[in-house]
Amino acid sequence: MDFDLNQEQRMWRDVVHDFVAREVKPMAKEVDEQAQFNWEAVEKMGPIGLLGLSVAEEYGGTGVDAVSAAIAIEELGWGCGSTALAIAAHNGLGCSTIALYGTPYQNECFLQPIVSGGGKLAAMALTEPGAGSDLQGGVRTRAERIGDEWLINGSKMWCTNAGVSEFIVTLVRTDPAGGSHSLSLIIVPADTRGLYIGPSEKKMGLKGSQTNAVTYEDVRVPTDFLLGEVGDGLKQTLTALDGGRIGIGAISVGLAQAAFEEAVSYAKERQTFGVPIADHQAISWMLADAATEIHAARLMIYFAAWLKDQGRPYTREAAMAKLFATEMAERVCRNAMQIHGGYGYSREYPLERMYRDARLMTIGEGTSEIQRLVISRSVLHE
């Protein structure tokens, strides 16, 4: 299925696929079982451009088109959910906000050093103990301008990569009065005094991707670490999330593809009642549905990415693609496990890991309910 990819995009997909097959997929079981971040693979991602997908070439990035970025994240998802989530959050949240809104100084200072793969990753902290879906109303982390510094106090939850980050792009309230212009994004280097990163959360899946709580206690950063203008934070965040949702959808397509491939080969091998289980219609139809849904989800992801590349609005299409792809991945992983019978439930087989990893995708970067909210608003106001 090539969805009219151009030659460059096809070559890129092959390069990333080969890399993931070699460096990422074989480690996925261990990454999950040891809850270990796959640094070895991440360090090798710099040279092939996977750490600078949204970063301009002049700052050392690859600055690929959005379809190519989605392809890369999909391939990573095919290899390992944990690694894919870390790299998607790095590119789609931490780096892309600076690439979109950063000054040349911020690009040089923060992006250039991390795209090569020698160091750490980027993170973005939006969610708080009391605020996830409702960032506008719920964010309590405060930033106050004092002279030429921002003074930040508050706490964040569920920050992917915080424990392995060079910096955390942080959503703060700069106007206590509230409203849609009361939030701002500030870059906070991870080694800033007063910034405390909690231990990695114990999660159902994606165990090799670090997720941490972050506390800001009288954290001070220079005023020029603000992204764009004061009060632009909500708008900037929503834009970043549009792109990030393509990434989460792409991981889901990759996870589903991997589960599907396992199911196809198992269904051909496993025999019951004297025939391969693939010969039972109940099984072959599950495979037919999976192939159809993966195909549809992939097209939706690439289409949203293509709209983004054209500079056209894509909020609704990104939400639709995320909603469909993430819910599809859960179904496909569930059925792939079903096809494996008892073995599917065993940790000796990769299905249960894929199933656990896929489960997050309908929650992170906007739950399915929030996607439906975005889509229905757009449909009703058209």
Ligand SMILES: Cc1cc2nc3c(=O)[nH]c(=O)nc-3n(C[C@H](O)[C@H](O)[C@H](O)COP(=O)(O)OP(=O)(O)OC[C@H]3O[C@@H](n4cnc5c(N)ncnc54)[C@H](O)[C@@H]3O)c2cc1C
């Ligand atoms: C592994 C992991 C990684 C994450 N990484 C990051 C990260 O890097 N950075 C970051 O900032 N956050 C991150 N998150 C947080 C994630 O984005 C939030 O958990 C998510 O947006 C939901 O927010 P919440 O958990 O506060 O749920 P809530 O907002 O409290 O929602 C609870 C439930 O209510 C529903 N709901 C809420 N409002 C409505 C409504 N208006 N209509 C209908 N239903 C509604 C939700 O859909 C959900 O089912 C991560 C989370 C996890 C688990």
